[in-house]
Amino acid sequence: MDWRVKPLDAILATAEKKSLHRTLGWFQLMLFGIGCVIGTGIFVLTAAGAQKAGPGLMLAFAIAGAICIVAALCYAEIAAMVPVAGSAYTYTYTTMGEFLAWTVGWALILEYAVAASAVSVGWSGYFSGTILNQFLGIQLPPWLAAAPLALGGAPGGFINLPAVAIALLITWLLMIGTTESARVNAVLVLIKVAALTAFVALTLPSSDFDVERFNPFLPAGVFGGFGTGVGAVGAAATIFFAYVGFDAVSTAAEETKNPQRNVPIGLIGSLLFCTVFYILVAAGAIGTIGGQPIMGPNGIPFPAGSEELARQCALPQYAEALVCSNEALAHVLRMIGWSGVGNMIGVAANFALPSVILILLFGQTRIFFVMSRDGLLPEGLSKIHPKWKTPYVVTAITGSLVAVAAAFLPVGQLADIANAGTLYAFMMVAIAVLVLRKTQADRPRSFRTPFIWVVAPLTVAGCVFLFFNLPAAAMLVLPIWGVIGLFVYFAYGYRKSQLARGIVEVVPMDDEEPLTPGV
Template structure:
């Protein structure tokens, strides 16, 4: 069995040219898409949790470590994107460099990442909206806003937001990016309002002790806050809808990552400087910090910005999920019948609908707290493999045209592999057990269906 057969790159480029998807995205769209996918749950929720339970004020170092790992992997992604401007992100890159079975497992883990993370974000969005209604004196029915495990029947707000955003995605990337631009503007405004109001109240005494849990706490915090960077991967899935993917994708990925990391570190510094880190273990630490120093109206404004921020994260994740499904179905890894482009909207509508159904079911009925941790290890494993793959391709096909070459590849590549591996090592062992079980299920599907139906097999 030829498990490590690779796809011909020229053939992949031909598939891209014949895909039929509209090319609407430019550099600004990609940077805003990256910001839309990254700035959200991480900055409005995870910052406080990571500070209180893992790193203390040194959570800003946790964000730098995670951002560094993403940056190293991002340079590898950028080189791949200039070689293979196709949907699928690390799945497609692995197929070109490391072989089919590796690509399938990477794609299988990316499906887990996007589906579970989308469900978690949709549930988080529902929680914020329910709280906003409660603040206005309107109490939504408990049974219709909570999953059965929490004593309810169904989480309707989580399902409705998933369906609404899926409609935007089906109608086209132009409409989706327009919505993303508006919501990104609102949430960046909310972040700047927080910094403007809270910045003058920073008390450096709150940064003492700086590392209450030691460096192991900082590393553990980095592994947890990596969840905040997951949307970064979605930019790489846009390749077939970019106007000039070889040039625009590297700028979009690296540019959005730098902007987001800077914002994360600044917000973490101000947040832990205003409120003692022991008080930050709550679902709305940024809004809580403003209430803590007496800005109730500012807190409400930041709450609205948080809802917008979480909405853009969900939009980008649903977009990325559909593109991973599309790439895998086009290769025969999953049923190829769902790999269809809408004749009017020029979007992969069947895979978008399929992904929406999965996310809605999980968000509407399942408790996703523990499962969401698996998203981190799924993404890190994809970054790990992609970073390895770009070095393999440099050896196997050194003369391949590359419009973007990863600088200092034999330094950056190993750093990307080691930093991603280090963050994976620092994840809880329960997460590793679930990850291994998920991979075993993936191997079963590959050998029972995907290997036989792969287009390379034909």
């Protein structure tokens, strides 16, 4: 096979001639990463993670965070060397060739779209529980507020209407917004950090905090078993979903001032900040009201988001359990006598989670933009609106698909599916760093990953390890999606790509306007 490796110099030259505006500094990149990382993983998946691991959720956050740290070190080196849009897709293109780059880009499309759907579902739980129920006294009928039972949703569910609404609203904002959505994101990040700080301050020193609630610490063990998705490692495989934020930072490298300095700071800084918060919040939630999973008759926790768990949660003895809550953090504070603050946490989540959807959709449109720029997808997909200066066509298509998935799938299943694509992309980035160290050893590197021949293999091993601890259904999604991608590639991209036509460097049309960032 002709691997068609795109020269790194050509990629950099293309980015300069057909480029995005460089407007972002390190602080904005950190906000960018924090805005995406702190969201569903802690506001929503705390309950799903506790059902998989119990108090071992804290260990799960540490496992996922450790793998993300070594992955972020790989990202930092290569993103500083190749400061263009496209993230793992572009890095693979310049090291391992077009075919593997296509598989990575196709996986990233799955990752961002499904992740945005998962966050939309997570937002729906807080909106229904806090805004509608607590403040307005409105109880949405189950058939309008949850996914169908056949797909693992709550009994009586048909469509998650609030999730559809927020997905379409954010899509509209991204289509029309440039500076507007950037300002919205900054405000939402501050709201969610303040909310989580208040949660930690009220739970860790609380008189309700009892270390006995951490016993047993690992009720499902460290490894729940192949394909079960439970245990501390199974929970880590699920909540790894939340860390996609630092990958989104790298998609903004082409829009960053002094990317050689600012991209590594944004990547690693946002990741470390968020990981510490995750562990503290998990400790506060479990220590105050407990987080033991509801066990099945075989001694294994019922799958998160499953029909069996939904039926158990409908029983009176589990009505107040952490693992049954759709708005975990607000629920914890209400249980320990801080109902007012709990409601405010719910309000904060209603404001915070849309920023995650916004950044995920932003990241996907930038992947589409670069794949289209390389000729692997039709150029019309990334057409720029003459007034809004955003890729409105692909944004509208993506947003519509996100809304459909959010309507009919529960958050836990969506997170696991998104992780399959995420882990594949992270693994390929680690391999790409090693390839560049061998093939372009003399090229200047403003950031060099320390102990790269240890860090990169650890990243690969960690990603493979977590992938095989996903539920079996989630593991199957990536190869099935990959087969669909191969049909698309050989039907279109293989013949139409710029390299296939002998075009190494892409020059913009005279009347083409540069793309401005959507957040």
